[in-house]
Amino acid sequence: MTAGKGQLVKNVLNLNKKVVYPKPSRTEPRREVSEFNLAPSEKGKSNVRVTDLTDALKKQSKQAGVRQRIRSFEKKVKPLPKPLEKVKADRIRRSTAFDKVKKHLNRWNAVVTSNRASNHLTFPLQDDLKLESGKNFTTFRIKSDLQKRLETFEEPGEVFNLESEPKYPLTMQEMLERRKEMKKMKIIESQKAAKARRQNKIKSKKYHRIQRREKIKGQIKEFEGLQQTNPDEALKKLDEIERVRAEERASLRHRNTGKWAKSKQIKAKYDSTNRQELAQQLMISRELTQKVQADDDRSESEDENVPKAPTVNNDNPWVNQIKTSEEVETFLKGYRKFWEEKNATKTEASAVVEADASAVVEAEAMKSNADVAVEEEESNTVVETEVEIVNLAKEDVGASVPEETDQPSQKREVDPKKKVLKTRKRKNSHRTVCLATTQWEVGILSDTEDECEDIDALFDRYSDNFKRKLDVVKQSVKVSKKAKPKQKVKKMKSNSEDLSFKMEAKRPIIDEPLDENMEGVQQEKENALSFALRHDPRTDGAQSKKNIDPNDIICTKPTDLQTELPDLLNMDDNEEDDDQRGAIVEAFQDDDIVESFEREKRDEIEGEKPKDIDLSLPGWGSWGGPGVVQSKKKQRKNRRFIVKFPKEFKRRDDNKGNLIINEKADEKVKKHLVSDVPFPFKTVKDFEASIRAPVGSTFVPETAFRRMIKPAVTTKAGAVIRPMTEEILLKKKG
């Protein structure tokens, strides 16, 4: 009893405990090990570890390397992740495969859309039958006597066909060699591709800059080489370099809008080096976006403005501010000069005056300093820049005006730079005014101190430029902000590429069920009852539709044929008009025209108004015949057979006082008129235009007629139309 109790207590206590299953152990040797008996070994008590095995090698100095390698391998390599469940893995596989198929199917987009849009298609699309016209029929000719005689004279010259296939197939060895070569090529190609991909991935701007510079240098070197060997080619090369520059100019790089530039702008407040960099960047941008002027223009402007001073040569993109510019410029210039001298007799191009490069650089640097100031203010507001300019002007005169107190702190940061400007300006003892008639900058290089004398003008110009640019940018930003959501919607709609074609000629598209009737069932005749229902004002609202008047569609100007008959209609119309009116007024002086018109209209309305219809059968349920008077009761009963018309009957001339519209006049033509604009057309005008153009050979010339009646689908009698094949994707036109 107690033992049993004890057992029970034990059992109860054990309920919460984890059941520990004994570790499976093999009792008898078997070939097949059941996978269900393989339980994970307990943690930390792993049966066999690699280290155990490698430890055995400890003492052997020979195998030390192995141990090392295994250890490093263990560190690096992690165990593979557990494979996904089959269902999930399948799902993933299916979805990726479907995407692939989708992409594959997209290839057909163009063909399908063009086929759908085209007005004429001829099937079979791809001709299977290809007659070999050349060899069998056309080439054979009976030779003339002259030809025969000529042939006897001429030795048949040997023709070397380099590209024709070798007569004998390659030997095995040759084939192998060729294959080897191909393989090598492939490997090299793929290596190069990989390298290119890797390089493309490099995000470092510095790296790319260096690369670009190297490229330019390479180009120059090439150019130099060419210069000596082939001057014509060299000039071409020069053009190419110029074109690259133009392309760069077209792409709006080197602006202050990039991520980098923006970050620099922020930093520039606190750091002068950043400021310098930014200025440099801006300058490059300006240089690149400067328009290149034709040579003759330049010479003229030079003559007018600064006759003798050496000018800046903006002709060459590489001259000024790109880092490599100096070397580029010097030799390019030299070469250009050389070339022009050489070709002086041939071309009338004016000689390019060589500019002192260092001077140019300095002038540009000055400009850049000015730019920094402008740039930073621009980031605040345009108004502020104006204030600045005014300030500068004042200071220029000499009056020191204290700065406004409410200016933001950002401006103060600009100050040191400005001070530099001011100080430099004060250095200038004498000032020459530089007029900018074109977009060309004209640097004056009398001496080193002169370099910044026109700083005011420059400053003004740049500030103006900036204002303009800022406005443009602002507007474009606004436009883009407005436009963006719309574009998004469009993108959502067309999940594939938009390949919409415009149909050549629009035809109405009818997509509605057939008008299906049972055999023997006549269509409802138009009777008085249906007419009454149709004209019920309660239902009238829904049915009122705009009719298209045929007179609108067929509107042609009356033409006056050249005849000798007198034009009676148009004779003396204008002259007698007034007299006639007067006469009418005189004649009807006593009559009340208004009264009579109203009477007429009333009569018209009454006459047109549909009468109530009596459907009762006289004599039904009572005596009928002449002289039989119906009882009142009967009359009341018969009243339900009377189809009543609505009291107020809508007319088109209801509210038009002095107008009677005869609605019955075009009843006959009405049923031929289109009541609404059919589908692909959007306006009545479009539709009318489509109807107006005639097709028949009675009205258009034969060729146009043939073109217009070309059927949408043409098939060949007895020709099997095979499904489309992939060849059509490869087929080239013409």
Add this chain to the structure above:
Amino acid sequence: MKVKVLSRNPDDYLRETKRDIHKTPRNYDPNLHPFESAREYVRALNAVKLERVFAKPFVGSLDGHRDGISCLSKHPKQLSILLSGSYDGEIRIWDVPQKLCIRSFVAHDGIVRSITYEPKGRCFFTLGDDKTIKTWNTAAPSSPEDEEPINTILSKTVVTGISHHQSKPIFATCGEICQIWEESRSEPIHTYKWGVDSLHDIAFNPIESNLLATCASNRSIILYDTRDTGPLRKVIMKLRPNRLVWNPMEAFIFTCANEDYNLYSFDTRWLKKPVNVHVDHVSAVIDLDYSPTGKEFVSGSYDKSIRIFEAGKGHSREIYHTKRMQRLTCVLWSLDNKYILSGSDEMNIRIWKARASEKLGTLKPRERTALQYSEVLKEKYATHPQIRRIARHRQVPKHIYNAQNELRTIKQKIKRKEANRRTHSKKGEVPFVPERTKHIVKEDI
């Protein structure tokens, strides 16, 4: 005396030969033709009336089967040859222009489920309820007694449909599972299975020939890629699709005939909803076939009628029916885009014109131009009410007419009910569901 005489050069008005057309000098100045559009309208009206007068689409019937037609197949290269299988296991090969049966033999025990030609037309494959796939030579043996299949494959599972690859010697069958076979082997080279439901129709894409689609009995359409992965995607519909056909000119479009009286055109890339819903039948649609131009397709329905749809439109342009034609089991569009062939329950194969009023035979050039001109006029004035009325009017059998009325009332009732529910419930609770998405349950990955 001087007499003034009107004299003309006979070259200006005389024809050189009797066969020339009369010379008619014309002035095309539009001002001289004030009624041109009115005249063309009248011409269009006459043309459309004549079209209806000449609309006699029935060409003839092929009589000979002793049980209902179960399947048809067209020869891939020869227009005149037609293959038909019936419920009693008999196969007949027809010479269509002569309306003659040139060969007949019993191929299977029980129903012939499906037939297909090899793409070069040298042999054809038949499937039967006896779980066998038999290959037959197209060339007839010397005597009908020697009728023997070239090859017989005993399938382990039930097979119900077969479709041949467009170029390779590979064909696919469906049944319990989807299997891909190589012509020379007796074991399937691939077996695809997704879910447990049986498949009743299979179709290889004729353009992207490694794509495959099947209709499953769980109301779904399954897409396969035969190259590597097998099943790709599945779309489940509200009611069962009976037959699936790919558009032979648009690689990604397929259309399925559905049990819910409609046909659905899908874009393979966007299976979430059909591109188009083709309505008009009043009973389950059993079979369909695309015209070889890919612009139209024909459908045969359980409502004893054949309808022709334009691929991009939701309503049929034509309905064919005869009094004696029973439930349709299969339809075909001939490879020259001229004829339609239909097999029905009552043992007849019928030949129809694809365009009801088309004149058969050769046309003289002037006749052809006149017909083309009237065709253009009909198209141009198609929306004018009189022309539209005449062009779109059809007589239909009583049962179709009544069924249409019934369906219309049902539809109206549903619409009304939904509108009522919408007005009496919170805003947005009863959403507007477009017709295209209504019939799809879900797209399954």
